[in-house]
Amino acid sequence: MMSPETAGPITKYYYGLPSERKPLLRQSWDNKVYRVARKIKKVGQDDPRRIVHGLKVGLALTLASLLLFYIKPFDLLDEDQNGIWAIMTIVLIFEFSVGATLGKGLNRMVATSSAAALGVGIHKIAIRSSGAGRATVIGFFVFTMGAICTFMRFVPAFKPYDYGLMIFILTFSMVSVAGYQPENWGKNVQDRIVTIIIGSVIAIVVCIFICPVWNGEDLQNLIAKNIEKLGNFLEGFKDEYFHKGEYFPKSEDGQPLDNKPFLKGYKSVLTSKSSEETMANLARWEWQYRFGFKHPWKQYVKVGALTRECAYKIEALNSYFNFEFQAYEFRSKIQEQCKQICSETGKALKELASAVKTMTKPTSVNIHIEKSKVASRKLKLLLDIILLEDYNLREIIPPAAVALILIDVVPCIEKIANAVHELAYLAHFKTPDSILSP
Amino acid sequence: MMSPETAGPITKYYYGLPSERKPLLRQSWDNKVYRVARKIKKVGQDDPRRIVHGLKVGLALTLASLLLFYIKPFDLLDEDQNGIWAIMTIVLIFEFSVGATLGKGLNRMVATSSAAALGVGIHKIAIRSSGAGRATVIGFFVFTMGAICTFMRFVPAFKPYDYGLMIFILTFSMVSVAGYQPENWGKNVQDRIVTIIIGSVIAIVVCIFICPVWNGEDLQNLIAKNIEKLGNFLEGFKDEYFHKGEYFPKSEDGQPLDNKPFLKGYKSVLTSKSSEETMANLARWEWQYRFGFKHPWKQYVKVGALTRECAYKIEALNSYFNFEFQAYEFRSKIQEQCKQICSETGKALKELASAVKTMTKPTSVNIHIEKSKVASRKLKLLLDIILLEDYNLREIIPPAAVALILIDVVPCIEKIANAVHELAYLAHFKTPDSILSP
Numbered sequence: 015m016m017s018p019e020t021a022g023p024i025t026k027y028y029y030g031l032p033s034e035r036k037p038l039l040r041q042s043w044d045n046k047v048y049r050v051a052r053k054i055k056k057v058g059q060d061d062p063r064r065i066v067h068g069l070k071v072g073l074a075l076t077l078a079s080l081l082l083f084y085i086k087p088f089d090l091l092d093e094d095q096n097g098i099w100a101i102m103t104i105v106l107i108f109e110f111s112v113g114a115t116l117g118k119g120l121n122r123m124v125a126t127s128s129a130a131a132l133g134v135g136i137h138k139i140a141i142r143s144s145g146a147g148r149a150t151v152i153g154f155f156v157f158t159m160g161a162i163c164t165f166m167r168f169v170p171a172f173k174p175y176d177y178g179l180m181i182f183i184l185t186f187s188m189v190s191v192a193g194y195q196p197e198n199w200g201k202n203v204q205d206r207i208v209t210i211i212i213g214s215v216i217a218i219v220v221c222i223f224i225c226p227v228w229n230g231e232d233l234q235n236l237i238a239k240n241i242e243k244l245g246n247f248l249e250g251f252k253d254e255y256f257h258k259g260e261y262f263p264k265s266e267d268g269q270p271l272d273n274k275p276f277l278k279g280y281k282s283v284l285t286s287k288s289s290e291e292t293m294a295n296l297a298r299w300e301w302q303y304r305f306g307f308k309h310p311w312k313q314y315v316k317v318g319a320l321t322r323e324c325a326y327k328i329e330a331l332n333s334y335f336n337f338e339f340q341a342y343e344f345r346s347k348i349q350e351q352c353k354q355i356c357s358e359t360g361k362a363l364k365e366l367a368s369a370v371k372t373m374t375k376p377t378s379v380n381i382h383i384e385k386s387k388v389a390s391r392k393l394k395l396l397l398d399i400i401l402l403e404d405y406n407l408r409e410i411i412p413p414a415a416v417a418l419i420l421i422d423v424v425p426c427i428e429k430i431a432n433a434v435h436e437l438a439y440l441a442h443f444k445t446p447d448s449i450l451s452p
Numbered sequence: 453m454m455s456p457e458t459a460g461p462i463t464k465y466y467y468g469l470p471s472e473r474k475p476l477l478r479q480s481w482d483n484k485v486y487r488v489a490r491k492i493k494k495v496g497q498d499d500p501r502r503i504v505h506g507l508k509v510g511l512a513l514t515l516a517s518l519l520l521f522y523i524k525p526f527d528l529l530d531e532d533q534n535g536i537w538a539i540m541t542i543v544l545i546f547e548f549s550v551g552a553t554l555g556k557g558l559n560r561m562v563a564t565s566s567a568a569a570l571g572v573g574i575h576k577i578a579i580r581s582s583g584a585g586r587a588t589v590i591g592f593f594v595f596t597m598g599a600i601c602t603f604m605r606f607v608p609a610f611k612p613y614d615y616g617l618m619i620f621i622l623t624f625s626m627v628s629v630a631g632y633q634p635e636n637w638g639k640n641v642q643d644r645i646v647t648i649i650i651g652s653v654i655a656i657v658v659c660i661f662i663c664p665v666w667n668g669e670d671l672q673n674l675i676a677k678n679i680e681k682l683g684n685f686l687e688g689f690k691d692e693y694f695h696k697g698e699y700f701p702k703s704e705d706g707q708p709l710d711n712k713p714f715l716k717g718y719k720s721v722l723t724s725k726s727s728e729e730t731m732a733n734l735a736r737w738e739w740q741y742r743f744g745f746k747h748p749w750k751q752y753v754k755v756g757a758l759t760r761e762c763a764y765k766i767e768a769l770n771s772y773f774n775f776e777f778q779a780y781e782f783r784s785k786i787q788e789q790c791k792q793i794c795s796e797t798g799k800a801l802k803e804l805a806s807a808v809k810t811m812t813k814p815t816s817v818n819i820h821i822e823k824s825k826v827a828s829r830k831l832k833l834l835l836d837i838i839l840l841e842d843y844n845l846r847e848i849i850p851p852a853a854v855a856l857i858l859i860d861v862v863p864c865i866e867k868i869a870n871a872v873h874e875l876a877y878l879a880h881f882k883t884p885d886s887i888l889s890p
Contacts, residue, residue: 069599080587
């Protein structure tokens with residue numbers, strides 16, 4: 015008999031206190047099911063919009079199937095086989111964000127129509143011959159268009175139209191090939207285009223009008239959050255590094271510092287390049303009332319890149335937690351200016367983050383940056399006049415290098431601030447007065 | 453008249469020497485066409501496999517269309533509308549690498565078959581009622597399955613089956629919905645599954661047997677190249693940083709150092725995380741004779757992550773190019789050991805890179821690492837005994853910090869070496885003897 019005390023915490027939690035022993039295989043299976051279930055639950059908890067997205071796709075599919083198969087509103091859809099193209103379109107284009115859905119939907123509609131038109135042209139050429147001749151003509155065009163369009167998908171300039179190119183090959187091949195058997199041919203092509211447009215419209219409407227997920231907002235939040243994480247690090251670093259002399263945080267194994275999440279948060283900034291670029295590309299498809307047609311998405315990418323540059327410096331700062339904290343007396347000499355730089359740049363970054371998030375012009379950022387510049391100049395002078403006789407070099411390098419990196423961080427933050435100011439100008443950020451006044 | 457001398461170099465190159473003036477609009481259009489053409493050419497030159505890929509897709513499409521529509525080998529394909537499913541399958545699953553194509557193809561075949569089976573089940577339930585009842589049953593199942601499967605696509609554990617889940621929703625919805633009109637229904641579903649399998653097989657066969665692109669090899673090469681880039685940096689850094697006293701590389705604007713590509717090469721390592729992970733996931737679908745079933749792809753990702761850790765340190769080293777090179781006398785005191793660390797770690801990294809690339813066990817890596825450790829210990833001692841009276845702190849911090857980072861790089865390289873040794877064990881790398889012996 016297995017006593018309740020020996021059951022793992024997970025089993026206990028799942029079953030309450032087990033009243034009798036379960037076979038080992040059963041137990042491990044239960045644990046596995048529980049673990050998977052917990053993971054799935056976490057996916058929903060992390061971002062509840064994912065659950066909503068699932069329901070939206072279900073809704074769009076049900077709408078399309080009821081509309082096209084049950085109510086049959088369009089006379090032209092008499093051949094019901096074509097109705098499945100609406101279902102297919104919805105499954106293939108319905109993405110999480112409005113930008114991705116709109117991009118795919120527009121790509122699909124334009125590519126389908128143009129490829130169908132071209133396919134009809136090829137068909138007209140092909141029907142002049144018959145048998146082997148027709149097969150040769152169609153085979154030639156399918157091969158050539160397939161090869162060219164597939165190659166074009168590698169060209170960076172065509173990346174936003176990648177899905178369109180794929181659909182173009184698909185439709186063109188299908189329309190041309192269907193020309194082998196020309197009975198009912200024109201009608202079929204027409205019907206399919208109409209159903210594809212219906213499917214696209216259903217997907218786009220459901221995506222936009224029920225709890226929409228705007229890529230533009232997500233990008234804004236990501237950029238703002240990344241800037242904020244750097245600010246959190248700098249403010250936290252100040253307290254951790256210059257706290258007291260005997261303090262040994264020792265982060266190499268990550269143990270004692272794990273309960274200080276602000277010292278780890280910036281790590282995700284180091285690798286967020288590709289998601290920022292993808293989001294900026296998708297955001298361009300969103301013509302949202304809030305952002306307008308010509309929102310400067312590229313500028314967000316620029317701010318993101320500068321933030322990452324700064325994150326590399328912070329990674330370097332972080333590495334000095336690995337060294338033993340000695341030279342207390344030396345550190346206490348430079349700590350005032352270092353702390354000043356950390357706290358002023360931290361404040362500046364936090365204000366920049368909130369400016370990006372709320373689309374408000376930053377106001378006091380320049381004051382903080384000026385203060386940090388003053389501190390940085392003072393620190394430089396201080397480093398010049400410190401007498402070194404009494405020190406051991408290896409002990410004082412880490413704090414001295416920290417000081418030097420902090421001096422180096424200041425122009426980095428200034429670059430981010432300038433990029434955000436430019437963004438505020440380009441994107442017509444609000445002036446804070448309009449918020450303060452009632 | 454525009455003289456040949458005032459024409460831009462691009463125009464000259466394109467037209468030869470222009471004999472008469474062109475209208476401005478025409479010129480800029482020509483330039484634009486030329487620029488786009490040059491970009492497209494570059495895409496092909498950068499990786500000629502892209503051109504081959506285009507031709508392969510064209511070939512697969514032509515094969516499928518000829519086979520299914522012209523030769524008509526299968527009696528069961530009498531309703532020719534179903535033949536287009538082969539075309540569609542090829543366009544949707546034919547990817548650049550074997551891993552991606554195989555993954556999508558297998559996903560598609562399994563998902564189509566299982567979704568069709570489930571759809572048939574729902575159909576049998578639905579036909580017991582009629583009219584509104586049937587629509588309700590089908591609508592309910594389409595909604596539920598669509599919502600659940602769409603949500604599941606967010607769960608990380610299901611990422612390799614993402615495409616399968618999508619196809620599952622697609623097929624399930626189409627099969628269930630087609631059940632509204634049951635005439636010819638079973639035959640249609642059967643035919644489609646057969647054509648989808650034919651399309652998948654054509655795509656997979658063409659992808660594997662004509663100039664295949666193996667994701668596993670690409671991943672190996674990427675990891676090896678990244679390690680090599682770090683080695684190049686360290687070897688190059690040694691010569692650049694400790695070259696002579698008056699040398700000012702000044703890389704902040706990137707101008708004078710641009711002709712030293714080894715000092716910039718490591719930058720791409722900083723952001724290669726997502727492509728490494730994608731490649732490792734796709735490589736799992738490739739059961740290649742060379743790599744075998746259970747090749748440790750995760751270990752490659754681990755090596756890649758350690759390489760990136762080291763790249764962050766190198767980014768910190770690189771930032772010291774921004775400081776003016778003073779304290780020549782101080783630098784000359786530590787330069788021997790620093791150079792030793794750079795050159796030994798550089799050699800170790802290059803051997804590790806070639807080990808990963810050629811799948812051969814590294815042999816002399818440990819010797820280089822031991823040498824670099826000895827140099828690192830000597831450097832530490834040296835830093836302890838240097839007398840600081842004659843120095844200005846701000847001048848000596850940069851070289852001293854460089855020394856400290858170099859000391860810190862050594863255990864980093866050792867970690868990479870250990871991970872590669874583990875990889876060599878797990879992946880049964882050759883011992884170099886088997887190459888040397890005839």
